[in-house]
């Protein structure tokens with residue numbers, strides 16, 4: 309029986325602990341400085357907006373940990389003596405490990421702006437960020453958010469839900485146009501504005517004003533905007549400062565091989581803090597998303613239990629919500645036009661909904677799906693991409709992909725009409741979306 313310590317109780321660390329327990333009798337301890345119990349970071353906004361209570365953010369009941377013999381330790385690991393396999397905690401405890409899993413997640417990027425430590429300036433990543441926002445935003449009227457990614461828009465929606473007048477400063481030409489294709493980015497920019505957010509594009513933060521509290525910001529367009537809250541949401545980076553100047557090999561993240569091993573024997577790294585030495589084709593070496601953390605957690609447990617497993621992130625997938633618009637992406641969708649990629653893009657004539665399907669211009673193989681305001685079934689899209697199905701086959705069967713069609717307007721005919729015009733094909737729609745058809749498709 310080995311003594312396994314996991315630093316970080318986020319999705320990757322917790323998944324590793326759960327699978328280690330399923331597969332072994334090892335002694336398992338999860339350490340976190342942030343919270344005693346695992347919570348869903350992706351749902352932080354819903355706690356602020358009153359849709360969920362804090363207890364609802366915890367996916368497992370408190371008894372779960374004892375029942376599964378997973379020990380929890382709430383402390384900060386200050387340093388690690390890799391030679392002697394020893395962790396030193398904030399309280400001065402020395403903990404000896406046989407196997408160590410580093411799952412320390414991300415930390416918000418900061419640009420070292422003068423006065424970024426004023427009261428009323430904050431990020432959105434940790435539980436303590438939410439507490440700070442909760443306390444500080446009680447009696448304020450105006451807020452500014454700098455950064456136009458997924459966390460920035462969540463913070464905008466949170467503040468907006470409490471009637472705080474919010475300005476977003478976004479460096480790009482449109483909201484998230486470094487990730488979304490232009491049409492979708494434009495649609496989301498308009499949607500943000502429709503919600504009353506003052507979206508300032510191609511604008512960056514130049515100066516923070518105030519003495520003890522933030523009172524205003526100045527943009528690089530020399531606009532001065534009064535505010536009592538400034539949200540800094542310019543992205544995240546691996547949380548690895550504690551490993552700097554140690555024998556652990558790090559670059560932007562902790563370097564790992566396909567089995568999630570670091571350069572130090574018996575030390576593994578998973579989740580947002582891990583950087584693949586060799587990323588899979590078409591993938592990034594650091595992917596700070598929930599589902600890859602979960603896959604890494606499961607993989608590392610298998611590796612530690614002696615299985616020859618390699619990390620396989622599968623087909624790229626992400627989902628989010630931009631105020632009222634749900635977003636899903638499966639496979640390869642780029643923000644820039646690529647020579648060998650053809651795109652069928654349909655937008656609903658009156659409401660903010662769109663479907664984009666990308667395929668290879670030469671082979672006609674389908675590459676990716678980008679959906680706004682319409683949900684497609686993940687298993688169906690993944691199968692089409694994995695099986696390298698050609699676009700004609702996918703379009704004919706597109707109804708199989710629609711999720712919960714009974715709740716949405718049927719737009720498959722309009723979409724196919726547009727696809728036929730754009731590609732010169734003459735597609736006729738096959739099977740309907742009845743669950744039986746979907747199950748038969750997935751079975752074959």
Ligand SMILES: Cc1cc2nc3c(=O)[nH]c(=O)nc-3n(C[C@H](O)[C@H](O)[C@H](O)COP(=O)(O)OP(=O)(O)OC[C@H]3O[C@@H](n4cnc5c(N)ncnc54)[C@H](O)[C@@H]3O)c2cc1C
Nearest residue numbers: 316318319320340341342384385412413579580596597598
């Ligand atoms: C507001 C928000 C919304 C998001 N929405 C989505 C989404 O919709 N979809 C999606 O895929 N992803 C989303 N993400 C990203 C996703 O939450 C992360 O990719 C994921 O939580 C990372 O999990 P992890 O296990 O790697 O680390 P984390 O969840 O970051 O957990 C790491 C833990 O380790 C602790 N720790 C670090 N260092 C030490 C130390 N030295 N000692 C003790 N403890 C330490 C940290 O305090 C933290 O609690 C969102 C993130 C945020 C912040």
